[in-house]
Amino acid sequence: MSGVRLLVVDDDDLQVELVERALTHDGFEVRGARSMDELARVAAAFDPELILLDVNMPDAPNDRTLAIARAACPAAGVVLYSAWEESKLRKLAAELGADGFISKSESVFGIAAKLRTFKR
Numbered sequence: 001m002s003g004v005r006l007l008v009v010d011d012d013d014l015q016v017e018l019v020e021r022a023l024t025h026d027g028f029e030v031r032g033a034r035s036m037d038e039l040a041r042v043a044a045a046f047d048p049e050l051i052l053l054d055v056n057m058p059d060a061p062n063d064r065t066l067a068i069a070r071a072a073c074p075a076a077g078v079v080l081y082s083a084w085e086e087s088k089l090r091k092l093a094a095e096l097g098a099d100g101f102i103s104k105s106e107s108v109f110g111i112a113a114k115l116r117t118f119k120r
Contacts, residue, residue, distance in 0.1 A: 007048035007076070039068065
């Protein structure tokens with residue numbers, strides 16, 4: 001999965017930086033977006049294969065974030081990313097039709113391994 005283009009969408013600068021650094025080191029080509037508006041701009045220029053999407057974005061309700069991401073980049077796999085309890089995150093991912101979900105409690109090494117299974 002080396003070189004896979006990944007867009008990390010999270011309003012927490014530190015979280016984006018941490019994931020960017022770790023996954024770039026693990027061979028992903030990573031860009032970050034800190035808002036849903038920025039997601040659209042970055043996706044248009046970067047054409048990500050995967051989007052790691054925080055569901056708690058301040059500029060969109062959590063049940064709309066996936067639709068916004070899919071509209072911005074229809075071919076990308078979208079993996080929900082949140083600190084929510086895993087059962088709640090799994091349910092939301094299933095209800096919205098996400099390609100998967102990853103808890104923010106997962107180590108950055110675990111995130112990389114799981115993302116490898118979600119590539120479309």
